[in-house]
Amino acid sequence: MSSVHAATTVAVWAAAWQAGCAPDDVLAAIDGAGHRAGVRAAGPEVAESTGLPGPGSPGAGSAALLPLLRDPAVTLLLPTAGDLRGLPVRGSIVVPALDAGAVVSLPSAGLALIPQDGFWRVYPCTGSHPAMGLREARTLLDQAVAAATATLVQLDVARESPAVHDRIRGLMLAEAVDFPPGTPRAASELLATVISLEAVLIAAGHHETGAVNSHQLAVVDDALRPLTMAVREGRRAAVAATVHAFTGTGVRTGF
Incomplete structure (x- = not known):
């Protein structure tokens, strides 16, 4: 973990x-x-x-x-x-x-x-950085997934193999979060999506795609960078929504 x-x-x-x-x-x-x-x-x-x-x-x-x-x-x-x-x-x-x-x-x-x-x-630590609302984070994530998918399909480097599938599944299981009872469903669902995408990004970071040359690898990295940022914001939004639900504080949740 x-x-x-x-x-x-x-x-x-x-x-x-x-x-x-x-x-x-x-x-x-x-x-x-x-x-x-x-x-x-x-x-x-x-x-x-x-x-x-x-x-x-x-x-x-x-x-x-x-x-x-x-x-x-x-x-x-x-x-x-x-x-x-x-x-x-x-x-x-x-x-x-x-x-x-x-x-x-x-x-x-x-x-x-x-x-x-x-x-x-x-x-x-005296700084602060409010998280996005759930709806905003979900929209950002959906857009990043669509853009990354389009690029990978265009390059024809998307690859699925049993080994990669097993690696992604293992990462998802290891990183699953045990949420407390009463967690908003929208928050737990967003975090589950984030964890799944993080596992895919880790696999891609090890170049477990069909990219075969430096140009393709660079294009894949560029395509996945916005998705990496969106995944981070999605996790923070899910946590912020959970904190808000339990404490009544924090930023808008945007359910």
């Missing part, structure tokens, strides 16, 4: 925790997403403000996350090179956030969680 899967899980279950979900259920979901080594503050200032163990100290148990997850504005960030929205321009969080590719932002507390080396590390 990826760091993106872990961060997604923590974000949606944080909202459920605020809505009255049993702490044992929340912790079971968080632990089930991996990163069970513990919780640590990334620096002495965060350690002092949160009471968490700092660098070099044994990690606290995952239950130490629960007080932090009371932030009603919890947000999933998916930073990548060239897109650091929601993160401070400078700060200790930037490099680990890029390495992990996923951040659970707790803007009310000025903190953020990053799944890193088996731990949940807590960093200072």
